[in-house]
Each structure stands twice: as C-alpha cells, then as structure tokens.
Amino acid sequence: xxxxxxxxxxxxxxxxxxxxxxxxxxxxxxxxxxxxxxxxxxxxxxxxxxxxxxxxxxxxxxxxxxxxxxxxxxxxxxxxxxxxxxxxxxxxxxxxxxxxxxxxxxxxxxxxxxxxxxxxxxxxxxxxxxxxxxxxxxxxxxxxxxxxxxxxxxxxxxxxxxxxxxxxxxxxxxxxxxxxxxxxxxxxxxxxxxxxxxxxxxxxxxxxxxxxxxxxxxxxxxxxxxxxxx
Amino acid sequence: xxxxxxxxxxxxxxxxxxxxxxxxxxxxxxxxxxxxxxxxxxxxxxxxxxxxxxxxxxxxxxxxxxxxxxxxxxxxxxxxxxxxxxxxxxxxxxxxxxxxxxxxxxxxxxxxxxxxxxxxxxxxxxxxxxxxxxxxxxxxxxxxxxxxxxxxxxxxxxxxxxxxxxxxxxxxxxxxxxxxxxxxxxxxxxxxxxxxxxxxxxxxxxxxxxxxxxxxxxxxxxxxxxxxxx
DNA sequence: TACCTAATTTAGGTATACCTAAATAGCAAT
DNA sequence: ATTGCTATTTAGGTATACCTAAATTAGGTA
Numbered sequence: 168x169x170x171x172x173x174x175x176x177x178x179x180x181x182x183x184x185x186x187x188x189x190x191x192x193x194x195x196x197x198x199x200x201x202x203x204x205x206x207x208x209x210x211x212x213x214x215x216x217x218x219x220x221x222x223x224x225x226x227x228x229x230x231x232x233x234x235x236x237x238x239x240x241x242x243x244x245x246x247x248x249x250x251x252x253x254x255x256x257x258x259x260x261x262x263x264x265x266x267x268x269x270x271x272x273x274x275x276x277x278x279x280x281x282x283x284x285x286x287x288x289x290x291x292x293x294x295x296x297x298x299x300x301x302x303x304x305x306x307x308x309x310x311x312x313x314x315x316x317x318x319x320x321x322x323x324x325x326x327x328x329x330x331x332x333x334x335x336x337x338x339x340x341x342x343x344x345x346x347x348x349x350x351x352x353x354x355x356x357x358x359x360x361x362x363x364x365x366x367x368x369x370x371x372x373x374x375x376x377x378x379x380x381x382x383x384x385x386x387x388x389x390x391x392x393x394x395x396x397x
Numbered sequence: 398x399x400x401x402x403x404x405x406x407x408x409x410x411x412x413x414x415x416x417x418x419x420x421x422x423x424x425x426x427x428x429x430x431x432x433x434x435x436x437x438x439x440x441x442x443x444x445x446x447x448x449x450x451x452x453x454x455x456x457x458x459x460x461x462x463x464x465x466x467x468x469x470x471x472x473x474x475x476x477x478x479x480x481x482x483x484x485x486x487x488x489x490x491x492x493x494x495x496x497x498x499x500x501x502x503x504x505x506x507x508x509x510x511x512x513x514x515x516x517x518x519x520x521x522x523x524x525x526x527x528x529x530x531x532x533x534x535x536x537x538x539x540x541x542x543x544x545x546x547x548x549x550x551x552x553x554x555x556x557x558x559x560x561x562x563x564x565x566x567x568x569x570x571x572x573x574x575x576x577x578x579x580x581x582x583x584x585x586x587x588x589x590x591x592x593x594x595x596x597x598x599x600x601x602x603x604x605x606x607x608x609x610x611x612x613x614x615x616x617x618x619x620x621x622x623x624x625x626x627x
Numbered sequence: 628t629a630c631c632t633a634a635t636t637t638a639g640g641t642a643t644a645c646c647t648a649a650a651t652a653g654c655a656a657t
Numbered sequence: 658a659t660t661g662c663t664a665t666t667t668a669g670g671t672a673t674a675c676c677t678a679a680a681t682t683a684g685g686t687a
Contacts, residue, residue, distance in 0.1 A: 180644065201665060214645055216666055221643090235652065235665060265495075266521040279513050285506055291496040410674065431635060444675055446636055451673090465635060465682065 177247075179282045183208060184218055185229060185248035188240050194317060196245075198237035246313050253309040254281040254289060256302035259339070261292045263303040270303055271346045274339040304345075305336030305355035305392070321395075323359075324366040324388035331396065332359045338390035348391075351381045359393060407477075409512045413438060414448055415459060415478035418470050424547060426475075428467035476543050483539040484511040484519060486532035489569070491522045493533040500533055501576045504569040534575075535566030535585035535622070551625075553589075554596040554618035561626065562589045568620035578621075581611045589623060 187207045191199045201219065205212040222244070223232035229244035240248060258277040262268040268276070293299075293311075300316065302308055309315040320335040334357045337348055348354065352374040362380060364370030370383040383391070417437045421429045431449065435442040452474070453462035459474035470478060488507040492498040498506070523529070523541075530546065532538055539545040550565040564587045567578055578584065582604040592610060594600030600613040613621070 178643080202663095210644090211646060212665065213647080213667080218644075220666095262518075266518070266525065268517070268521070272517065276515055276518060279515075280510065283509050283513055285509075287498070287502065288492075288496070288506060291498070295496065408673080432633095440674090441676060442635065443637080443677080448674075450636095 180218070181222065181229070182247070182251045182282050184215075184222065185240065185244050186251055188230060188238060189245065189248040189252065192239060196239055198239050200237045204238075249309040249313045249315055251281050252315070253311070254284055256306055256308040257289060257292055257296070257299075258284070259302045259304070260296055260299050260308070264296060265292075270349065271339075271342040273303060274342065274345075303355070304339045305334070306339075319394070320392040322389055323370065323383070323391040323393050324385055326361055326370070326388075326393070327365070329361050329363060332361065332393035333357070333396065334359060335392045335394050337392075340390070344387060344390065348387070352378065353381065353383070353391065364388075410448070411452065411459070412477070412481045412512050414445075414452065415470065415474050416481055418460060418468060419475065419478040419482065422469060426469055428469050430467045434468075479539040479543045479545060481511050482545070483541070484514055486536055486538040487519060487522050487526070487529075488514070489534070490526055490529050490532045490538070494526060495522075500579065501569075501572040503533060504572065504575075533585070534569045535564070536569075549624070550622040552619055553600065553613070553621040553623050554615060556591055556600070556618075556623070557595070559591050559593060562591065562623035563587070563626065564589060565622045565624050567622075570620070574617060574620065578617070582608065583611065583613070583621065594618075 184204065187204050188199050191203050191207060201212050201215040204219075205215045208215070219230060219232045219238050222229040223238070227243050228241050229247065230238040231241055232238045255277045258280050259273040262273040262276055263270060290311075300308055307316045307318060318335065323332070326332070334353060334355055336355060337345065337353065339345060353359070353372075357374055360373040362371040362373060364372075364383070366385045366388060369385050370388055371380050372383055373380055414434065417434050418429050421433050421437060431442050431445040434449075435445045438445070449460060449462045449468050452459040453468070457473050458471050459477065460468040461471055462468045485507045488510050489503040492503045492506055493500060520541075530538055537546045537548060548565065553562070556562070564583060564585055566585060567575065567583065569575060583589070583602075587604055590603040592601040592603060594602075594613070596615045596618060599615050600618055601610050602613055603610055
C-alpha cells in the first residue's frame, strides 16, 4: 500500500493525471478524452480508463467521469492540479534564479520534485523569490489560493499575416527545442517580427533587431505564445 | 512496473533499506539482522527478508545476504546508500542555511527529497553552500566520491564519570526531542559539563556557562555524540 | 543429545499502477 | 436501419512492496 485510505488519494501518478486533464482541458475546462490523456501520459488507453474510474469513485472525487464522454476536474481535482502546477513553476523559477540552472534543465527536475515538496518548502521558495507571478518560461504561477491568472496572448501558430509580437511564453516540455529557441534568441520578452509564414509551412521571423531571419516550424510555433505589438 | 529492468533497481523503498543497513551496521559494517531492519523501517520482518533476497539477487547485487545470517552492503549498495545520505545531509544544510528552516523540520523534508534530486541539484546546492563537510546536526556529509569521513567522538550514553564535553552531533530522527534539546541549549558545539549520571539513570549536565542543570534521559543520551574537553 | 524459543523464512494475499487482448459503444455514412 | 470504424471499456495478467499466518532453523539449555 502507498496511497493511504480511500478518499485520501495522492500519488505522483495521480498528480500527473490531474495535471494532464487541466492542461488538455484548456482554459474552458472542456472534457478530455481517454485517448488524449493516454497519449500525453505515455500509457495505454485502458490504463487511463481504469485510473479515471478510480479518481471519480474516490471518497473525494477528483474528476467527473462519464463512460465514453471523457472527464473534467472536480473542484478538489482542480485544486490539487493547480497546487502541483504551482509547485512546478515555483521550483523552475527557483532552480533558474537561485541555483543557476540552464533554462532547458529546469523542467525535468521540477517535474520530479513537484510531487514531494511540503507546504513549507513551497512557501519558503516563494518568499525567497519575492512571490513571483511568472516562471522562467513565461507561464503564470497559480496563487496559493489556487487561482491561475489568465493572460491574453495567442499561439504563434495562429498568427496569419506579418506583424510584430513579443514572446509571452515558450513551452518547456522539450528541452532540445528550448535550447534551439534560446540559441536563436526566441526567449521570453523577445521581439518577433513575423515576415511571412503559416502554421502549415512554418514561419520566418526576425528576432530583436535583426541577427538575420530565423525559421520556425509550424510545430514549434504551437509551443510559443505571443502578444501583439512591440 | 516502476523500478526499471532487473539489475537497474532503484526506488525510494530500496534507498531506505540501504540507508538502514548502513546505519545499523555501524562503522565496522557488521551484518545487520532482518529484525532490526524491520524495526527501523517500520515493516514486518517477512517483508524485510523478501526485499533482502531481491536486493541480493539483482544483476548488480546491493547487499550480501545469507539466510539466517543477516546482510551487509555490497560495494554498489554502499555507494548508493552513501549517495542518499549525502543527499539527505546536503538538503538539510540547504534548508537550514538557505531557506531558513527551523532545525527540527529539516529532517522530514530531506527524508522525502533525498530520493528524487538529480546529480545536478546535488552539485548546485553543494556549491551554493561552499561544499560543507558537516550538516546542521553535526553529522559528516559523505563526499561525492562516496567517502564518509570518520570522526572520533563518543556517545553521551557511554560517558561514565563527570567531565566536560563538546556536543559533536545530535540525532535528527525525532523532531520533538530536537526541539527540547534546542530549548535547553544542547546544540552542536555546545559545552556540556557532566555533573553525574549514567546510561541507566540519565545524566545531569550543565550547559554552556550554566543556566542551571539539565536532565538528559539515558535514551536521549544515546542520540548525542560528544568529544572530550572544552 | 533432545528440546525450546526466538528469529527468520516461506506461502499465500492485498493494493497500486501498469499492460495486452477481446468486447462493446458511439457515430457517421451508406 | 445497417455497416463499419474508432474510441473506449472490460477482462485478465504482471511487478512492486507490503501484509499475516504457518513453517523452519539456529543456538542455547537442560
């Protein structure tokens, strides 16, 4: 046994399911399918079904589940998911600011530690960092009360014409991609002049005040959020 | 599945078995019985037997096990155990020095995190702390190479007559005890004047330059190491 | 030496979180 | 309304790490 008595469910694995539901549900918290969860989590769809049923049947259900209709988070599930995301982003910020990690390494370490730090640890690093609102990748850090401030920005892949944008955030999921973006100057706060492109063909952008043009694939463009202007 | 393929064994649980064997074996690395391990780890003796057999049968055995004769660490087992102890003590030092934890809280947090930090994390906090040799409880921190510097000191419970001693280390296992010792001034580096006592009856000591006498139970005296003089 | 007791091990079970393969349900197009 | 495909679920298994209860073994004592 490891998770405690029924209803008091908590484990690394469960945390990851909740985070995945949160993230795949998007800002409108739409229902999320087993298949997309399976893909995101790297497990078989059958495993997802099983886990969802358990999460829904817990004394304090963490998800609302209906056969064949996907899931969404319950209030308790959302609370936990946001807590874990807060942990993750605070840890990333801490590793970057205090321990001088290279930016592309913070995600992996945070991904492991986020499940195991105490309230006290969370509170202490937050204090040490001056209660930051944004992590090193430009993502907002949920508050202690479990609110995640929304920010209006668009995915670069949705940009249609030419124009100037400022990078709001860059996904941390792929370290290699991060390293390349870093190398071409596409980092949080950078100014991007989109020269031409589309989601299908990729983009040509000029970064800052021009070290030449940079090619951004459509796939990569989906991992970058920008705000208009600059 | 969680531990990886046979021989590549690693888990929180295994770490704890190895640490327990290291600590119960003492500096001479004597064989350790299943019963004492069971007691230390808070599991049934049968569970210990099972785990020891697995650890001994792994592709890279972590313990040397002989039925009915207890176990000792193999070279690989000792390496891992010392790595975890190094993690533990570096984390404690870090929490105390950098995150201003109260001393009696560092152990619990370190006990959880020690299993999950990366080489990089270990290296970064060590650097931040100036490669400390001693943790906040006075225990030596194993080196990166897996050496644990021995220090000559005796357990307070072995002190026979009166005399003056300096506190070398205090066990961190029991937070409540630590708090009490802290309160009566029995902390690392403190001077103890032993007035009378024995392991059986407990000790009466004067701390620093006398805020009155303090009673130390025999049990507590087993958790304090001292060096002669002062 | 035969016995006894305590320590240890074996045997058989539980829960978690995963898997594969087989069944079923939803839904769109004929 | 039937077909057919895909998504999803059910059924049955694996490994880990624990448990209890029932052997067994070691080692001292009569």
